[in-house]
Amino acid sequence: MRNFLKNGTMAVAILTGLGTVPGWADNLVLWVNAPLASGPDAPLYAELKKFEAETGNKVEVQAVPHMEMERNLFVAMSGGAGPDVMALDIAWVAGLADAGLLMDITEQSAPLASKYQPGPFAGGRYEGKQYALPLYTNNAALIVNDKMLAQAGIDKAPTTWGELRAAAVAMTNAEKGTYGISFGSNRMGAFQLYPFIWQAGGEIIDDKGKSHVADPEAIGAVDFLAKLYTQDKAMPESVLTAGNWDEVHAPFIQERAGMVISGDWAIAAIKKNAPNLAFSIHPLPQGKKAATVIGGYNLAVRQGTAAPKAAFQLVEWLTGDRSIELMGKYQRLSATAAATTPEAIAKLPKEMQPFMAQASAGHPRPVVASWSEMHGVFGNMWDAVIRGRPAAEALAEANAEVENLLAR
Template identity: 25%
Template sequence: MSRIRATAVGAVTASLALAATACGGGSSTGGGSNDSPKTLTYWASNQGASIQVDKKVLQPELDKFEKKTGIKVKLEVVPWSDLLNRIMAATTSGQGPDVLNIGNTWSASLQATGALLPWDAKQFDKIGGKDRFVSSALGSAGPEGKDPAAVPLYSMSYALYYNKKMFKDAGISKPPTTWDEVVADGKKISKNGKWGLGAEGSNLSNNIHQIFVMAKQRGADWFTADGKPDFTSDGAVAAVKQYVDLMAKDKIIAPGNAEYAQNQSLSDFSKGKTAMVLWQAAASTFKSQGMSEDDYGVVPAPVQSGAPGTGNQVNSMVAGINIAVFKNTKNADGATKFVKFMTSDEESKLLNKTYGSIPPVKAAQNDPAFESATTGVLKDTLAKSAAPLPQVAEESQFETAVGTAVKELFADAANGKAVTTESVKAALTKAQQSMPNK
């Protein structure tokens, strides 16, 4: 969910050089140096409330795979704050894992590096065929017309989670469906140390997810039809200002949220400090933090007016995690078997049920668990009112450049500095100028 890139998709930066150093020069962590056909390295993204939670979830499944195939999987759960940096460093050094999770919004950017194994029809046949997967999930696995470089693993959408008791105490009888209602409800709640809405102001990808949707609701995109950055349109500027104004003008987001980058807003929600949070598949995190499902409700994320639907009524990006194989793995057969195992009907049901996400595998969606009040909202949103982020090679630079601009605007808001249309446009102009020339 964040960060920085490499020569294949942009200029090398000091941050990337540091990330490459942190990845190591390549002993046991690199797929390219793994000579054992009976061992795989796997970088998993942090899906649960903590890295330790993910290890507890995944290790029994990896043990099951080893018992079935004789192939041992060495697991590393990588926090979102490091994941893209680590992956991009691996693509330039050639020292990556055998198998890795990627945020689906990065698919086109990582595909452009050429470092990931393409999933053509023959490769898909090895895991049961392409038609096993939901089309919207495949649509976020790379640019249209090209073989994807990853396979859908977990599907998610954003929803609005709200604290039932805090709403009742504030005299609010029903959850909001529009942004105006979010602001109105948030103002009734934001007093005496309580806040209406949580945000992750320093989480670059989360910033992008929110403003992408708000711009879509105004009919604005972040790239032109021929793939050029278009960050300063009226709709894009208005979207960023509306989002930052939730703290700057409406004052329903705590100023401290400007520094949040890794699930702190979920913790505040679980503790009853914040009444609402926009998140993708948060149920498992709330449960691990001691919150009962009876304590909160889940409704579709807000739109500008009316109800979520097609066109400008988009209320979520198509969120999700894809699983990929590093092209220079010395165990391509074992890595493919592992992807087949992780995306099997049984594992897709089990893992998505555990994480509160939606299986991108069609057959796995038949489980009643995915028709609950919580997951039903996510499933319905993915089917009716979610849109994929731009599938362009520069998408990861977009997340860094514009996500950082929003982060800096949140910092201004937290420090009492005015956030104006002019200052937003200036920040987005700077972000656009930092993009690589095509």
């Protein structure tokens, strides 16, 4: 990220039109990921009208595609422009904070900490300081083809690693071209495997910044998953090349794979492309303990905004208790603690309930400045293991690379 800032200033002029520093404290520019502002009737706009009426502040919304958001933020803000408040994938917080582009909101957010789920709240913290609050959360769960599971002679979705392997093997039939579970390659596969490391009792990077990538728990988790392909042949060949969610979901949607590990974003894809497919969603099968990987978006304030008080007020407004109703209109999960009560979960659509039910077992990915590069290291490691390299050997090499990145 530091290298990007050194080399990216020439592009600032191109992007300053995407957001400007407000001339007075009651005008705010808000960048959000495009789906939240998909049209004039998007729920966000009605909520912002309430904010404006309550506070007197004015908010200009600018929608940015997810794939362009991180780079646009770095380029615009490194030149002193950009939004006052921005929506961030939780994986971006550390890099932006490390570059000095986010306002420290530790003092303002401390009294609010209990309002949020611990995992998503921790995802906005970097080096002991809070830089963002969670707008919405998601996590990875197990999605099952109910018909294929029943045809394999299994009457309930797997709840343990042993049951997961047994179900995957039972649904695999070389003659019919069916497999037990769809999985991604490289970075996609890495995202899916992180929960298994935590479930095994392992860690990736601890709170003191020490790497545990080559610990026995991590080796055991990677080895277990990789053998579903290399030994059991229970994953389709697409595991070698599936580099986006559409490719990960495809074997499941085509009913060639009986299970897939994914998030709530898979629901719309399944219903659109396979409207007659009977499927159910379940918490991830447990190892030594329950765990899942947290995703989602946070809201943060730009360092140097001319309206810091109003900007934080907007962050608190959109991420607080009001977010349960607001995020529900988007079929997304609020990251507030209040959203995890049995009463709140019961009000969610049936397909969303398992995700919130396992929210307390959620882990954010390590909040370190070089995480994006580390995620690439994990992706390369996963690719090597599913192609036959021993897990211990591949993880030892990955650990050395991660340690180098931490030292840098």
